[in-house]
Amino acid sequence: MRVVVIGAGEVGRHICQQLSGEDHEVVLIDRNADHLKRAERDLNILCIEGNGASAQILEKANITKADLFIAVTDIDEVNLIACIIAKEYGVLRRVARARNEEYFPGTSPLNEYRLGIDLLINPDQVMAQEILRISEVSEAFEVVDFAHGEVVLVGYQVKEGNPVCGVTLADLKDLRGLYDFVIVAIVREGETIIPRGDDIIQAEDRIYLVVRRRDMAAVEDLFNLWSMVPKKVFIIGGGRVGFRVAKALEQRKVDVALVEIDPIRCEHLAEHLDSAVVLNFDGLDAHDLLSEGIDTADLVVAVTDGDTTNILSSLLAKYHGAKKCITRISRPDFIPLLGKLGIDVALSPRLVAANMILRFVRRGAILSVASLLGSDAEVLELVVSERWAYVDKSLRSIDFPADTNLGAVVRKGKVVIPSGDTVLKAGDRLIIFSMKKAIPMVEQLLAS
Amino acid sequence: MRLGTIGALLGWLLIFLSVALLIPIAFSIYYDDGNWQFFVISSAIGFVLGGGLAWSCVSEPEIGHREGFAIVGLSWLAAAALGALPFYLSGAIPSYLNAYFESMSGFSTTGSTILERVEVLGPSLLFWRAFTQWLGGMGIIVLSLAILPILGIGGMQLFRAEMPGPTKDRLAPRIQDTARILWGVYVFFTAVETGLLMLAGMNFFDAICHAFSTLATGGFSTRTDSIAAFHNPWINVIVIVFIILAGINFSLHYRLLSGNWKAFGQSEELRFYLGVGIFATILVMFVNILFGTYDSWSDSLRYGAFQVWSILTTTGFGTADFDQWAPVCKIILITLMFLGGMAGSTAGGIKQVRILLFWKFTRIQITKLIHPKAVEAIKLDNHKVPAEVIQSILGYFSLYMIVFVVATMIVTGQGIDIITGSTAVIATLNNIGPGLGGVGPCQNFAGLPDLSKAVLIICMVAGRLELYTIVIIFVPKYWKDVRYPRWRWSKT
Numbered sequence: 013m014r015v016v017v018i019g020a021g022e023v024g025r026h027i028c029q030q031l032s033g034e035d036h037e038v039v040l041i042d043r044n045a046d047h048l049k050r051a052e053r054d055l056n057i058l059c060i061e062g063n064g065a066s067a068q069i070l071e072k073a074n075i076t077k078a079d080l081f082i083a084v085t086d087i088d089e090v091n092l093i094a095c096i097i098a099k100e101y102g103v104l105r106r107v108a109r110a111r112n113e114e115y116f117p118g119t120s121p122l123n124e125y126r127l128g129i130d131l132l133i134n135p136d137q138v139m140a141q142e143i144l145r146i147s148e149v150s151e152a153f154e155v156v157d158f159a160h161g162e163v164v165l166v167g168y169q170v171k172e173g174n175p176v177c178g179v180t181l182a183d184l185k186d187l188r189g190l191y192d193f194v195i196v197a198i199v200r201e202g203e204t205i206i207p208r209g210d211d212i213i214q215a216e217d218r219i220y221l222v223v224r225r226r227d228m229a230a231v232e233d234l235f236n237l238w239s240m241v242p243k244k245v246f247i248i249g250g251g252r253v254g255f256r257v258a259k260a261l262e263q264r265k266v267d268v269a270l271v272e273i274d275p276i277r278c279e280h281l282a283e284h285l286d287s288a289v290v291l292n293f294d295g296l297d298a299h300d301l302l303s304e305g306i307d308t309a310d311l312v313v314a315v316t317d318g319d320t321t322n323i324l325s326s327l328l329a330k331y332h333g334a335k336k337c338i339t340r341i342s343r344p345d346f347i348p349l350l351g352k353l354g355i356d357v358a359l360s361p362r363l364v365a366a367n368m369i370l371r372f373v374r375r376g377a378i379l380s381v382a383s384l385l386g387s388d389a390e391v392l393e394l395v396v397s398e399r400w401a402y403v404d405k406s407l408r409s410i411d412f413p414a415d416t417n418l419g420a421v422v423r424k425g426k427v428v429i430p431s432g433d434t435v436l437k438a439g440d441r442l443i444i445f446s447m448k449k450a451i452p453m454v455e456q457l458l459a460s
Numbered sequence: 461m462r463l464g465t466i467g468a469l470l471g472w473l474l475i476f477l478s479v480a481l482l483i484p485i486a487f488s489i490y491y492d493d494g495n496w497q498f499f500v501i502s503s504a505i506g507f508v509l510g511g512g513l514a515w516s517c518v519s520e521p522e523i524g525h526r527e528g529f530a531i532v533g534l535s536w537l538a539a540a541a542l543g544a545l546p547f548y549l550s551g552a553i554p555s556y557l558n559a560y561f562e563s564m565s566g567f568s569t570t571g572s573t574i575l576e577r578v579e580v581l582g583p584s585l586l587f588w589r590a591f592t593q594w595l596g597g598m599g600i601i602v603l604s605l606a607i608l609p610i611l612g613i614g615g616m617q618l619f620r621a622e623m624p625g626p627t628k629d630r631l632a633p634r635i636q637d638t639a640r641i642l643w644g645v646y647v648f649f650t651a652v653e654t655g656l657l658m659l660a661g662m663n664f665f666d667a668i669c670h671a672f673s674t675l676a677t678g679g680f681s682t683r684t685d686s687i688a689a690f691h692n693p694w695i696n697v698i699v700i701v702f703i704i705l706a707g708i709n710f711s712l713h714y715r716l717l718s719g720n721w722k723a724f725g726q727s728e729e730l731r732f733y734l735g736v737g738i739f740a741t742i743l744v745m746f747v748n749i750l751f752g753t754y755d756s757w758s759d760s761l762r763y764g765a766f767q768v769w770s771i772l773t774t775t776g777f778g779t780a781d782f783d784q785w786a787p788v789c790k791i792i793l794i795t796l797m798f799l800g801g802m803a804g805s806t807a808g809g810i811k812q813v814r815i816l817l818f819w820k821f822t823r824i825q826i827t828k829l830i831h832p833k834a835v836e837a838i839k840l841d842n843h844k845v846p847a848e849v850i851q852s853i854l855g856y857f858s859l860y861m862i863v864f865v866v867a868t869m870i871v872t873g874q875g876i877d878i879i880t881g882s883t884a885v886i887a888t889l890n891n892i893g894p895g896l897g898g899v900g901p902c903q904n905f906a907g908l909p910d911l912s913k914a915v916l917i918i919c920m921v922a923g924r925l926e927l928y929t930i931v932i933i934f935v936p937k938y939w940k941d942v943r944y945p946r947w948r949w950s951k952t
Contacts, residue, residue: 053525
């Protein structure tokens with residue numbers, strides 16, 4: 013596949029890295045030669061310097077041969093115009109990033125479909141969605157829905173003293189009784205392991221389970237975990253993301269305290285929020301935070317524009333007893349480090365946006381894809397086609413690539429947790445857990 | 461600096477070359493020259509060494525740009541070491557150093573030889589000699605990028621270390637595809653030239669060997685008298701045309717072949733290259749008439765044109781002994797030796813684009829003396845050339861001069877006369893082949909002392925890889941933070 017990306021920022025570079033790593037032909041366009049130089053040094057892609065919304069530059073990038081066009085410059089207008097031009101050149105799928113939501117209120121006669129944009133991505137909105145998704149379960153650091161929410165993938169951190177520590181997966185299978193679940197991956201010291209029966213769960217592992225939603229409570233019970241909807245949430249930073257999260261949470265009848273340093277912004281927030289309490293002080297002011305009761309918060313969301321403020325206020329909240337924190341950080345390289353510091357979830361808005369775009373790109377036979385935080389693995393949901401070579405064959409006969417794991421099979425709305433004897437039928441949805449490097453092989457297997 | 465990655469990739473390259481070593485066996489059996497077993501032994505040695513390295517070193521998933529230099533530089537040194545084995549084992553070249561010289565002269569497309577009469581080698585060794593030039597012409601790493609998937613990741617670090625040049629044009633987003641396109645064009649031209657040479661009366665063996673060394677701008681011939689041995693004007697014309705083509709940037713060839721008729725017209729460097737060649741041809745032609753070297757204008761044009769293009773593109777084929785020409789002709793040829801072909805071609809030398817930009821830079825310096833406040837941009841093909849490119853060219857010149865001076869001092873320090881010594885360095889550093897005096901077109905390099913030969917070997921590979929890749933290997937700082945390989949059998 014030939015992909016043209018404009019904008020060599022964090023998002024653009026992340027997308028280029030993923031796609032070129034999967035052996036696609038990637039052309040990156042940016043006006044800034046320095047950004048390009050860095051991308052060209054590190055990635056196996058073609059870099060062109062120039063304005064991505066100029067037809068001349070796009071022709072230089074051989075746009076007529078492109079299958080996918082991704083516009084992620086920092087300027088909304090450039091992205092939109094570039095997508096319109098790409099449509100005229102007949103590019104099949106077009107993705108644009110637009111931060112300013114005023115361009116597209118739902119009723120505007122000029123919406124993204126008219127402009128020929130297949131996916132319009134607003135990074136703030138995506139970030140807020142991601143935070144809300146993760147906020148639901150307290151002890152899980154990751155929850156992803158599949159098959160219309162009937163199957164969930166949950167990530168848990170196994171704490172010291174948990175009864176499952178030191179148990180092999182095979183033993184756990186005997187223990188699990190009536191409830192079906194599959195441990196699809198273990199992340200241990202930053203390394204992702206696709207486990208087999210003789211692997212042992214250790215303390216401090218992060219384990220990923222695929223489980224039916226209705227069995228979730230029982231499985232959590234088995235793993236001695238708890239989950240709940242947060243009752244009291246502190247949001248530090250009243251920017252666009254903070255506001256969106258506060259708005260959504262107050263509609264769910266959650267106690268929200270929103271901390272913002274700028275008094276004018278505070279007035280705006282207070283005007284547009286109802287039950288949420290808007291507090292005007294610095295997110296690093298420990299005294300004020302404590303007097304407002306951050307120590308009793310179930311969840312702290314630190315989403316100011318400053319990484320330092322976010323990290324320090326999260327650490328402070330955790331130190332004083334907040335149960336969970338979600339921290340925004342603009343430099344994705346630091347995410348693994350933050351886990352070590354005790355921050356539960358670190359999110360980079362740019363990575364979140366890039367992953368959203370990648371999820372869209374992979375659509376096709378694959379229904380949805382989720383990248384897991386701090387791990388080089390992805391979860392794919394896909395449908396078994398009638399023409400597939402392995403229809404009506406048992407799983408045992410399929411030669412799955414190494415580093416992949418079949419998590420669940422969803423058949424006519426029912427969830428089958430697979431074993432070697434499970435027979436795959438056309439129309440089944442498969443939930444596959446795979447290391448990123450094995451994804452091309454999975455795609456190949458499914459195309460056979 | 462991860463030695464594991466370097467070892468593993470070096471191993472794969474040796475395996476790759478040991479497969480290439482099997483090809484001359486076909487000629488050995490056909491001509492029954494009795495050398496086939498030496499190729500089998502060499503190939504086996506390469507396979508065992510390469511296999512051992514590739515198997516025992518655990519490669520890291522990514523190749524940094526620092527590893528890139530070491531992999532490419534060491535690969536070339538190792539390739540020549542392996543390529544020397546058939547010459548040495550068969551006894552055709554009894555000294556291993558001489559065999560290594562011959563082999564490096566092949567891979568680096570130099571064309572200097574230590575043999576008095578090349579015919580003693582026999583067909584299969586002659587083929588191998590030409591084949592090493594062909595492999596080295598477009599680059600062994602680029603070839604392995606094109607066909608070995610193992611080098612896929614980080615391939616562009618290697619590509620950059622082997623195909624440097626001041627400006628880069630990528631033909632496809634993925635470096636592997638670019639490598640495939642370049643090799644595709646290269647193979648295409650080789651096939652066309654082989655066909656034409658056969659039509660002109662060569663047999664298949666001579667035709668393919670000469671096509672190999674023409675397209676690579678190498679200069680190894682199957683005859684001691686080089687192209688002159690064939691006494692055929694058509695062969696002269698065909699070879700000269702393909703020499704000129706081989707000195708042109710191969711991306712331009714690709715653009716032209718894929719239907720962009722304007723590609724040639726748009727390139728300022730091409731105009732400069734052709735201009736320099738034509739001007740030098742006319743000059744040499746007149747001078748040779750003036751000094752009475754040739755009696756007829758047609759002879760003077762024929763020999764002059766062939767020699768000028770052969771030297772300018774750093775090929776080194778001969779139809780005349782230019783050591784007998786007038787001194788002014790010799791100095792013209794020595795100047796041409798430094799210039800070389802276009803960047804992105806198979807030619808050696810400093811490269812036309814560098815000279816062109818250097819000339820423009822100098823001109824601007826003079827303008828600035830007249831108009832101190834003038835703002836001038838150095839333009840190439842109507843685009844401004846970034847200041848750092850100019851800087852890198854200036855840096856390249858000074859490094860070139862340093863290498864040239866140091867190498868010449870070592871060679872002449874061993875009692876070689878100044879003409880022989882300096883032109884030996886010029887001829888090897890620019891990948892030409894013959895020099896003047898004791899290493900002139902009708903002489904060879906066998907008489908030089910061993911240390912000189914070793915220095916010239918380094919000059920050849922340094923010239924082929926445009927200095928930096930080789931020079932950096934000899935810089936102690938480069939090897940400072942070495943990480944020792946993770947062996948396959950060690951448990952971590």
